[in-house]
Amino acid sequence: MAETAEGRGGGRRSRGAAGRRAERGSRGPGLSLPYITRKINTYEVLDEEGLSLIEANADLILEEIGIEFRDDPETLKLWKDAGADVRGERVHFPKGLCREILKTAPSVITQHARNASRTVEIGGKSTIFAPVYGPPFVRDLEGNRRYATIEDFRNFVKLAYMAPAIHHSGGTVCEPVDIPVNKRHLDMVYAHMRYSDKPFMGSVTAPERAEDTVEMCKILFGADFVDQNCVVINLINANSPMVFDETMLGALKVYARNNQACVVSPFILAGAMSPVTVAGTLTQILAEVLAGAALTQLIRPGAPVIFGTFAASISMQSGAPTFGTPEPSLVSYGAAQLARRLGLPFRTGGSLCGSKVPDAQAAHESAATLNTTVLAGTNFVLHAAGWLEGGLVASYEKFMIDCDQLGMQQRFAEGVDLSEQGQALEAIREVGPGSHYLGCAHTQANFQTAFYRSPLADNNSYEQWLAEGEKRIEERARVQCQSWLDSYVAPDLDPAIDEALKEFITKKKDSMPDAFT
C-alpha cells in the first residue's frame, strides 16, 4: 500500500485544471453520492425571543468584555482601523460592528474538488459529510490501539474516497506521527490530493504550513483559479473562552488572504470553556464566531467563512469530556439557528463519542450527535465517521459503522415522496385487505430502491446469525473495511501535476530539519 499505488491510472492524457473541472463525474469508483441537498425541515429549539436575547447578550459580551487576539499586532491594527476599541490585546466591538463587517461574507461557498463532480456547495440546504479530524491514535484492523502513521492517514483518505455518503476528504483524518511535525502537513495534503478527488482541508498548525497548502493547491488547480475560487477549507478553532491565539490567527490570515475558507469554530467543552448552561454557551459561541469570522472579512472582503462550533460538555465529577448528551444537542440546534440568521454556512457535530470501543455507548453518543447535526441543518459536518474515544482515536471499524449511518441520514434527508408513485394507491387497491405487498406490481417496480439497505446490519434469523458465528457489527465492519482497502483504486491524477507536487514536497522537506515537537 502507499506510494506504489500512485501510478495507477496515471497513463491517461494530461489535463489542465479547466479540462479536469469540465470532466463532470466521469471518473471515480462510481459509488459516491452527491452531497446532500436537504428536502426536509430543520429542527429548532429557540423561538424569535430566545434568538434575539442570545444575540443581544452576545453583542453585550463583544462590547463590554471583548475578545483577545494574542501575539498578533497586525490583527489588532486591523480591528483598530475598523473602528473597534482595542485595549492591549483585548478588542471591544461597538454594537453591530461585526455583523456589519460580515455582510461581505458569502452565504453559500462553492468548494471545488479536482473532480468537478465532487465539488460541494456549503450553505443553504446542503449537508456535507467529512471524516474525523485530529486523532493521534488509531484502532487498527488487528484491534490494536496505537499511534497513527502516514499509512493510516492514506487508508482513511482512501476509505473516505470510497464511502458513498462521505462527500469530503476532510483534513487531519489522523495525525501521522511517524512523520516530523514540521513536515507532515505536506504528506497529509498530498494524500488528499493523490488518493482522493473529493474536496479537502488544509493545514492550520502554522502560517507557513497554511502557505504550503495554498501553494500545493495552486499546483493542483492553477494559481489564478485558486485566487478566485475556494479549493480548500480550514479549521480555525477559537481558544474559548474569548481568545484567538497566534497560531490560529496566522493560519486564518493566510487562508482569508488567499480567498480560501475558514471554519471559525469555538471548541467548546461546556462547563470548562463556556458556562454550564445551553443559553450561556450559545451566547459565548456567537460572540466568538462574530469576532473571528468578521476578521476574515477585514483581511479580504468576500473571503469564504463558516460559522463553526464543536459542542460537548464535561463530566462535573471528573472533568472528562462527554458526548451525545442532551445539552450539546441543544447547543448545536441553537447555534445552527444563529448561523442561519447571520447568513453564514454552518458547521457542527459529526459522530462524536467518548467510548473506547465501538460498542453501544459509542453508537448512542454518535447517533445523538449525528441526528442533531442533520436535523439542525448543518452544512459542513466534520468528524462524520471514524471518531472514537473523545477524538483521540480514529477507528477503522467505527468508520465503517458511521458510514452506514451517514447513508441512512442521506436517505432520510430526501424526505417523503408524494408523487403518484410515492402515494402507491394502485398498490393498495391491488393488494386489498388481508393480503400482502411482497409480490404486487408496485413492490416489484420499486424493489431495488424501496428502502435503505444497510451493508452492516444483521437482520437474519437468530439461527442464521448463530450459524454465521454470532458476529457483532464491528466484526462485520472490519471485514468490510479490509475489503474496501483491498479493492481501492486511486483516481487518475495528471502525472505532470503529480510530479510537480512531489517536487514541491521534496524541496520543502529538504529545506527544514526534522522536528518532532
Place this chain on the structure above:
Amino acid sequence: MAETAEGRGGGRRSRGAAGRRAERGSRGPGLSLPYITRKINTYEVLDEEGLSLIEANADLILEEIGIEFRDDPETLKLWKDAGADVRGERVHFPKGLCREILKTAPSVITQHARNASRTVEIGGKSTIFAPVYGPPFVRDLEGNRRYATIEDFRNFVKLAYMAPAIHHSGGTVCEPVDIPVNKRHLDMVYAHMRYSDKPFMGSVTAPERAEDTVEMCKILFGADFVDQNCVVINLINANSPMVFDETMLGALKVYARNNQACVVSPFILAGAMSPVTVAGTLTQILAEVLAGAALTQLIRPGAPVIFGTFAASISMQSGAPTFGTPEPSLVSYGAAQLARRLGLPFRTGGSLCGSKVPDAQAAHESAATLNTTVLAGTNFVLHAAGWLEGGLVASYEKFMIDCDQLGMQQRFAEGVDLSEQGQALEAIREVGPGSHYLGCAHTQANFQTAFYRSPLADNNSYEQWLAEGEKRIEERARVQCQSWLDSYVAPDLDPAIDEALKEFITKKKDSMPDAFT
C-alpha cells in the same frame, strides 16, 4: 425473588381507592421522574399539502376498498347502524364518517395509577415511556438466550418501577411461557399491580382475558372508579393490510365498553403489510386507525382511544424486518402529524432494533427510532426499553442501556432554559477571556444539575478504562441491573386488596384446565 417479596411494606394501614389516590407521591423509591411534558418543538416531515393528500387518499381507501372486520357480526351491525356500507365482512365508509364518529374521542387521556403521583396524561405535550412488549425470549444476566418465565416478567416490572425515566409499567414485558397460555394474563396483570405502582396495560389475547383484566382493575381501583376513569390501556393491533380480526375486536370491545383505552395500532412492516413507500404506508395507517378507533366510539362514545402505529420495514432481499432505517422514521413523523390533526393521542416508536446483541447495531437502530419518537411528539412510547432482536427478546442489559437514553431524552425535552440563570452572563463576565469556568460561582451553584449524568457511559481516560478491565457498556449495564434487582423494594399494597386479587386469580385458574397453545 417473586412471591416472597409481596409482604414487604404490607403492614401499613389499609386505604380505600380514594385514599390511595389522594396520597400524591408519598411512596415509591423516590427515583421516578414525572412523565414528560415536552417544552420542545415537534419535528414535521409533511406540509399542509402532503397531509391533505394523505388524508384524501385514506378517505378513498375507506370508501372504495374498505376495511374487513372478521368473524364479528356485532361489529358489522354497529357499522351498518352507523351508516357504513357493509358487504359481507368488508365495511366501506362514506367520506368523513369515521372522522365524524371520532369527535367524541378525548384528545387527552388521564390514565390513573394506583399511586396517584404516577398517573399520566396521554396526549398533547406529554410523552410517556413504557417498556418492551411481547418478547417470548429473554437474554438474561448470565448471557443466555432462553424462553422467558414469570420470574423474568416480574423482574422487568421491577426494573421499570425503579427506572427514573420510565413512566409506565407496560404490558407483556415478556411472555411468561412457564405459565399456561390461558392463565398467564392473570399473573401478568397481578405482577404489574403488585410489583409496581405505575400505570399498566391489560390483556388483549382473548375477550375473556380482557374481562379478567377489567375485573382485577375493579378490585384494585374500585368498580365505580373504573367505570368513570381510565386505569388500563390496551394494545389493539390491526392485521394490516386493512383487517381487524376476532381476537383484537373482542378485546377492543371489552375495553371500550368499560371505558378503558385502546391503542389502535396498525403493526406495519412496510413492504409486506403496506406499500414500499412512506406516503403509501401513511395512507394505509390512517385508514386503518380511522376505522378501528371510530369503532371504539360506536361501542361507547367518549371511550379513550389512541392513534397507534408500529413502523418498521422489511429487507427486500430476505423479507426480514429491519429497524432504525430512514423510511420508518419518516412514517413515524408523518403519522404523528396525522394523529395531531385528528385530535387523538399518538403512539409509535420505542427503542427498536434487529440486532441479536446489545452492540452498536442495536444502539444505532434504537437511537434512530427513539429520537424520531420523541421529536415526533409521541405521547405513548411502547418498547422504550429492553427490545432486542426484532422484539423476540427482552434483554436485561439493553433495558438498562435504553433507560439511560430515556433519561437523556427526558432532559432534552426540557429545551433551552432562557432564564437569567440560563443566560449565565454573570459567569461570562466573571471568567472573561482565556480562563475557565470550572470554579466560577455560577458553575458551583449549578454543579449538581448542570448536565445529564449517564450512569453507564464511560468517560474516563483510556488508562483508567484499561485498569478497570476494558469493559464495554453492556458489562456495566449488567452490573447496574443486578444491583437494581438486589435493592428492589416493592411499593406498598393494601393487604386486603392484595388478598382479593389473589383470591380472584386462584378462583379463575381453578376454573380452567391448563392450556399451552
